[in-house]
Amino acid sequence: MSSLVVRVGLLGCGNVGASLAQMIASNGDAIAERAGVRLEITQIAVRDVAKDRGLPANSASITDDPSSLVAASDVDLVVEVMGGIEPARTLILAALAAGKPVVTANKALLAAAGAELFAAAEAGGVDLLFEASVCGGIPLMRPLRESLAGDRILRVTGIVNGTTNYILTRMTEAGQSFADALAEAQALGFAEADPTADVEAHDAAAKAAIIASIAFGAEVTDSDVYREGITSITAADIEAARELGYVVKLLAVAEERDGKVGARVHPAMVPVQHPLASVREAFNAVFIEGEATGEVMLYGRGAGGFPTASAVLGDVIDAAKNLASGGRGATIGKLVRREMLPMEGVVSQYYLEVEAADRPGVLAVVADVFGRHEVSIESMQQRGIGEDARLIFVTHSARESDLRSTVEELRETDAVHRVGSVLRVLGSGE
Numbered sequence: 001m002s003s004l005v006v007r008v009g010l011l012g013c014g015n016v017g018a019s020l021a022q023m024i025a026s027n028g029d030a031i032a033e034r035a036g037v038r039l040e041i042t043q044i045a046v047r048d049v050a051k052d053r054g055l056p057a058n059s060a061s062i063t064d065d066p067s068s069l070v071a072a073s074d075v076d077l078v079v080e081v082m083g084g085i086e087p088a089r090t091l092i093l094a095a096l097a098a099g100k101p102v103v104t105a106n107k108a109l110l111a112a113a114g115a116e117l118f119a120a121a122e123a124g125g126v127d128l129l130f131e132a133s134v135c136g137g138i139p140l141m142r143p144l145r146e147s148l149a150g151d152r153i154l155r156v157t158g159i160v161n162g163t164t165n166y167i168l169t170r171m172t173e174a175g176q177s178f179a180d181a182l183a184e185a186q187a188l189g190f191a192e193a194d195p196t197a198d199v200e201a202h203d204a205a206a207k208a209a210i211i212a213s214i215a216f217g218a219e220v221t222d223s224d225v226y227r228e229g230i231t232s233i234t235a236a237d238i239e240a241a242r243e244l245g246y247v248v249k250l251l252a253v254a255e256e257r258d259g260k261v262g263a264r265v266h267p268a269m270v271p272v273q274h275p276l277a278s279v280r281e282a283f284n285a286v287f288i289e290g291e292a293t294g295e296v297m298l299y300g301r302g303a304g305g306f307p308t309a310s311a312v313l314g315d316v317i318d319a320a321k322n323l324a325s326g327g328r329g330a331t332i333g334k335l336v337r338r339e340m341l342p343m344e345g346v347v348s349q350y351y352l353e354v355e356a357a358d359r360p361g362v363l364a365v366v367a368d369v370f371g372r373h374e375v376s377i378e379s380m381q382q383r384g385i386g387e388d389a390r391l392i393f394v395t396h397s398a399r400e401s402d403l404r405s406t407v408e409e410l411r412e413t414d415a416v417h418r419v420g421s422v423l424r425v426l427g428s429g430e
């Protein structure tokens with residue numbers, strides 16, 4: 001079968017770009033056979049042209065001038081896998097303005113300037129595809145944009161950062177401290193030397209912004225996302241979770257409530273029976289709740305050169321086929337600014353650890369504080385006795401604002417020595 005040649009320009013040739021080049025070299029014939037397009041990388045832009053990248057032998061020219069690649073007459077389609085905001089943003093805008101489809105894996109850029117880029121794709125009438133930007137190899141963007149386009153998405157809850165999931169898994173299964181689990185993750189290459197983006201949940205927040213944008217057609221940037229990382233999770237929290245039938249996970253949640261869009265990232269206790277509880281080590285998973293579909297879960301490798309390149313390649317084939325047929329794929333359309341759900345309005349169950357005097361009447365005083373702030377208690381357990389007594393509460397669903405005022409008043413209550421960990425609980429009541 002004769003296939004149309006689509007000439008690809010690669011912006012960046014690191015982990016993802018080099019894996020993509022290898023996949024195109026090894027799967028090119030099968031792609032041409034199945035999709036009717038032959039992909040040919042004609043140009044690659046990098047910072048250091050002298051670096052050996054173990055690339056398959058082909059005729060691609062290597063340049064350190066990415067603007068010339070975008071403008072080149074032998075580039076029909078641009079793949080951006082260089083990362084960062086600039087020059088990636090300017091290069092993508094230039095490609096779209098020139099009528100060249102773009103495939104990107106750049107979550108940081110989409111979370112900061114997605115609306116601008118999608119508007120430019122709309123104006124240019126070309127594809128801007130980004131499957132790899134969230135959860136690497138897991139098909140998520142296309143299911144949200146296309147397969148579930150007719151449903152009303154209620155909420156998307158995901159484990160979207162492999163590094164933190166690895167750390168929390170080791171804390172749970174090997175009883176490690178946060179510091180030891182982080183050191184192990186770094187030694188194994190699951191965590192960067194500077195782990196801030198992962199452990200402080202900046203990476204997960206960027207993904208939450210993109211998920212919320214696509215699930216709800218709203219302009220959501222990373223600065224709209226409420227964010228708490230995992231650095232303050234202790235071995236005692238992990239142990240308490242285990243005793244109560246939960247595991248601690250870093251969750252990214254995008255939801256629509258009262259006509260508002262909410263996006264947040266924070267650690268939470270997940271019931272062991274919930275499908276997300278079984279997602280271990282560096283794996284990712286996303287749990288989607290749709291009004292008609294009910295529950296859908298997608299699971300897989302959220303990072304790594306080849307899993308991510310696989311998602312990029314799927315988009316490249318899609319865009320190349322559209323180019324060959326003279327059309328374009330499903331569009332995102334215009335992302336509109338919607339009212340955001342403030343964190344204070346979020347409804348969740350909570351876990352609280354309270355150190356209180358172990359004497360008659362104290363429990364009634366503490367319970368009264370919860371009651372006056374409209375937070376009802378689902379379960380209470382006492383651990384230890386005397387000075388070491390700790391009360392472990394799990395609440396029914398409550399508003400974050402009510403929970404916060406409860407904690408404030410507990411801190412001012414004489415019989416309460418200390419309010420320890422407060423964690424959200426993933427429950428059915430949300």
Ligand code: NAP
Nearest residue numbers: 012013014015016046047048081082083105106303304308
């Ligand atoms: P990487 O290994 O650091 O590679 C980046 C590449 O871009 C390098 O080849 C670099 O050139 C080139 N580059 C950077 N700035 C440039 C500039 N100003 N001009 C020319 N070339 C430039 O990154 P990666 O891991 O492949 O990630 C690429 C993108 O995929 C990022 O947006 C990342 O967030 C996203 N992503 C990655 C993963 C993953 O598992 N790695 C998963 C999901 C999404 P030199 O090689 O010469 O330095």
